[in-house]
Amino acid sequence: MSKYLSIKYKNLKPYVPGEQPQNMEYNKLNTNESPFPPSPLAQRMAREAAGDLQLYSDPDCRQLCSVASDYWGIEKDQVLFFNGSDETINYACMAFCDKIHPMVFPDITYGFYEVVAGVNSVPFKKIPLKEDFTIDPEDYIGLNTPIFIANPNAPTGISLPLKDIERIIAGNPDSAVIIDEAYVDFGGESALPLINKYDNLLVIQTFSKSRSLAGGRLGLAFGSREITADINAIKFSVSPYAINRMTMGAAIGAITDDEYFKANCQKIIKTRESSVKRLRELGFEVLPSSANFVFARNPKMGGRELYEGLKERGVLVRYFDKDRLRDFLRISIGSEAQMEDLFAKLKELLGE
Ligand SMILES: *Cc1c(COP(=O)(O)O)cnc(C)c1O
DSSP, X not given: OOTTSOGGGTTOOOOOOOOXXXXXXXXXXXXXXXXXXXXXXXXXXXXXXXXTTTXXXXXXXXXXXXXXXXXHTOOGGGEEEESSXXXXXXXXXXXXXXXXXXXXXXXXXXXXXXXXXXXXXXXXXXXXXXXXXXXXXXXXXXXXXXXXXXXXXXXXXXXXXXXXXXXXXXXXXXXXXXXXXXXXXXXXXXXXXXXXXXXXXXXXXESSSTTSOTTTOOEEEEEOHHHHHHHHHHHHHHOTTOSXXXXXXXXXXXXXXXXXXXXXXXXXXXXXXXXXXHHHHTTOEEOOOOSSEEEEEBTTBOHXXXXXXXXXXXXXXXXXXXXXXXXXXXXXXXXXXXXHHHHHHHHHHHTO
């Protein structure tokens, strides 16, 4: 740390992303990326857009908004785009949270929420998940301070039914409720249909997981005209050209090639279901997942030992050195071949 750093960042604890080795030595099942490349149309449109990179991108993302509004059946001013949904989460915190409106989220959830509270010097409160790792909606009624819920949750993969999400939104009419749907396309229920009914709802999605564009960086936010306008004002004060031309092209291609998207989601769901079965056969307890990953523990071996054993054998998964999570591994669902490799190594490790 230099002596010049502002006092407000002296205690900053930055987010620690999952490992991103820059070679293909590993079977990479640690950051919930898609095992499939972007749609051929998305790739072509990104390449075409590269020819115009001397020009700034459209800060209003008009073409993308228009395609999105047709696809999701919403008004053009009910959707916003960001450089990844992590950025969206930060803007939502900047927009709605302050000293007297602390950020609220479950004790076990996406680690980035706490980091964002820290960088914005906003207090936060964590609400414990139940013993079975589910959210109790009762805990979130009448708080009237901004609530951040990942649905399906991470790293558990467990989804909350839409009726419970709606109760939380309706139960906090004086504050924004942010539903982070990074994994919704793998079996969750989206709160998107509720944006016209509740003006305090912000739904966040990403193209990083189900649409194979993690490296393109594209996040979205859906909400009422007013709530999106609030966030847009902040976005235009920080990074008006956040979405680059190639990513915009790729995103339009990814939305347009809906067949490819749906087929890939179905493949992941199918592989997830067979993987859960195989994990259980190996003695794992697996939480019910609606995501493109599973969260599982084995009574024979702790999380760290499994993580390290797999890494030595060339398979990267995610391990969290935290209370209640230490026994678990979070395993992204890869291609069938990637999962075959995982199971071969797991059997070796567990001496099956
Ligand atoms: C992966 C993930 C994100 C971040 O996605 P990006 O769009 O790549 O920034 C946000 N929320 C949750 C819960 C995630 O798992």
